[in-house]
Amino acid sequence: MSERTRRVTAADVARSLGVSRATVGYVLNNTPGQTISAATRERVLAEAERLGYRPHRTAQALASGRSMIVMLLLPDWPMEYSLRQHLETASRVLDEAGYSLVTHTRHGGGHARPLWELLSPDVVIAWTPITAAERASMKASGITRILPPPRQSRSFLASPTLNAGARLQIDYLHELGHRRIGYAASGDKRLALLSRGRVAGAREAAERLGLGLLDVRPVDHRGGSAAKALRHWRQEGVTAIAAFNDNLAAMTMAAALRAGLAVPGDLAVIGHDDTPLAGMLYPSLSSVSIDNVGLGHYFADLALRAARDEPPPEKAPDLHARVVPRESTIR
Amino acid sequence: MSERTRRVTAADVARSLGVSRATVGYVLNNTPGQTISAATRERVLAEAERLGYRPHRTAQALASGRSMIVMLLLPDWPMEYSLRQHLETASRVLDEAGYSLVTHTRHGGGHARPLWELLSPDVVIAWTPITAAERASMKASGITRILPPPRQSRSFLASPTLNAGARLQIDYLHELGHRRIGYAASGDKRLALLSRGRVAGAREAAERLGLGLLDVRPVDHRGGSAAKALRHWRQEGVTAIAAFNDNLAAMTMAAALRAGLAVPGDLAVIGHDDTPLAGMLYPSLSSVSIDNVGLGHYFADLALRAARDEPPPEKAPDLHARVVPRESTIR
DNA sequence: TGGTACGGCTTGCGCGTGCAAGCTGTACCA
DNA sequence: TGGTACAGCTTGCACGCGCAAGCCGTACCA
Structure with a gap:
């Protein structure tokens, strides 16, 4: 095994310098309340560098009680x-x-x-x-x-913050003149919480605009679900669909095209999240982009x-949601 | 702070039982070469359970030198x-x-x-x-x-194993009767290694089938790149495209549709990886699925x-790549 | 000249565990 | 009856670090 080259410890640095281990620790951690001469500090730093010292985080965590x-x-x-x-x-x-x-x-x-x-x-x-x-x-x-x-x-996940995008979708479609709007919710159970929140946001916007009840239908990745939802929507005279996310929007759009409908002519579709997918489709998919950096x-x-055991910030983040218009809603 | 309830340690278990800490350790770790009576073993396990003992992984890692x-x-x-x-x-x-x-x-x-x-x-x-x-x-x-x-x-990333799918794409398109095949390579630098490998695989297959040189063009997420590649391919009389992945395939397909071509009538397209995206498109995208479980x-x-410091397995894994035919290659 | 203050260090314990080595009693054998 | 073997434990050190407390010398002041 040839004594698998041991890693350099703070003790090595101390020994090689003829100072105590504590001194090394104080210097490297910049421990407040300790007075170390500039000369010693310099020597320690230099030697640590020279030996390639890396603090053993596991030991640090054990000793300090914080893993960072x-x-x-x-x-x-x-x-x-x-x-x-x-x-x-x-x-x-x-x-x-x-x-x-x-x-x-x-x-x-x-x-x-x-x-x-x-x-x-x-x-x-x-x-x-x-x-x-x-x-x-x-x-x-x-x-x-x-x-x-x-x-x-x-x-x-249920916070109003995360619904801003859904409200925006409805506002946007309304602005384009659509009066009967459908909502493609997620049929995935894992997304239930988030989806429910967005549905609530969309409903709220629809109500505010006097659009009446939103026609919400679940869509999932299984074959016929989008087609089935589409038939319902068509029967109800829906002319535009807001979807929970870009994937569901893409599936809805594909179902519409497959049924011989024109997008956006017969049916406008807008997704959510503005994923790269949106730009890859034909027609390209309008979507709602979100401030991921802010999040x-x-x-x-x-x-x-x-x-730091401080209280959490009171206010939720502003998502700065905004519509990214593409071919699926405007010609 | 109310003495933030300390976690239970092996010493707590030992103390509460009147045995040594080592005994507790031996029992809980099932350390080989140690003989502990069934009765003691039982008592230790029960007490550890009762107190809700969880080994402190950080300390274990420090002591044993292995983090698992x-x-x-x-x-x-x-x-x-x-x-x-x-x-x-x-x-x-x-x-x-x-x-x-x-x-x-x-x-x-x-x-x-x-x-x-x-x-x-x-x-x-x-x-x-x-x-x-x-x-x-x-x-x-x-x-x-x-x-x-x-x-x-x-x-x-460059191993032939990962090229099996690319070879399969070409074989498949050839089988469908295509003789002038284009390859949509990735324009993303981060994917260069993987892309190059797949291009090599595709080229090899084309050569083996006597198709002559494959027409390889880079495509990336930027707007015009797919359209530009498409113009080249059309000029060369290409009738089918194998793409590095489903995303590039989707973009190529969108460019073709936008240019008024029929898919697969004028241009067949096959992707790679069989992502959920493939099923969301219209026309749905043929792809190559890979054995992710095996990988x-x-x-x-x-x-x-x-x-365990054992030698690595000699042979690379078999990806069990297989074509998943959809609308983008067959009517 | 004695006392104090304090800069600049060192000693030593503790974090929770793994594990080598040692210790004790009983069973068994010659 | 004395010795050996071994099951069934315990003692104690090591892992690498943070940090409290202490120690020593010099500078400064009364």
């Missing part, structure tokens, strides 16, 4: 581009604050050992509701900062405040 | 569905072996502290080539098992062997 890890629990539905894009921003912001973002997708099977137990993150923040069992498991692992808090576990900042802020 | 973490470095291109689906399988297989899979996407910015330093995984395994700097950083963090090894850093097993196996 923020764990973001993602839904296992395909959020693809749309909501996932904010991760990069969140990761960067947290990084600047000294925290690392680790994402985790809980897939059904039930892990032998859940990842939070392994990583002991300082903060767990979840997109999807956290089950009581999961919460208990986290508590037992010593995780105290869990977002969202118990009572609000479903709050964010990333919001999540990072949420996590950082929790890590 | 496998870190998979993902490319930052949108592999979304296609190649990413294998993750679930890999995660499950590793989980059964006691390892946890943590995925990490290195986005350009350059982390202040790279994630591998934070987690000290037992194995790092990368889809994309690992830079020399990254490799050095890993070594300095004490990570010795890095896949792929230095010299082969580009091997997997997941392969990655897990690769990681596990490395973790």
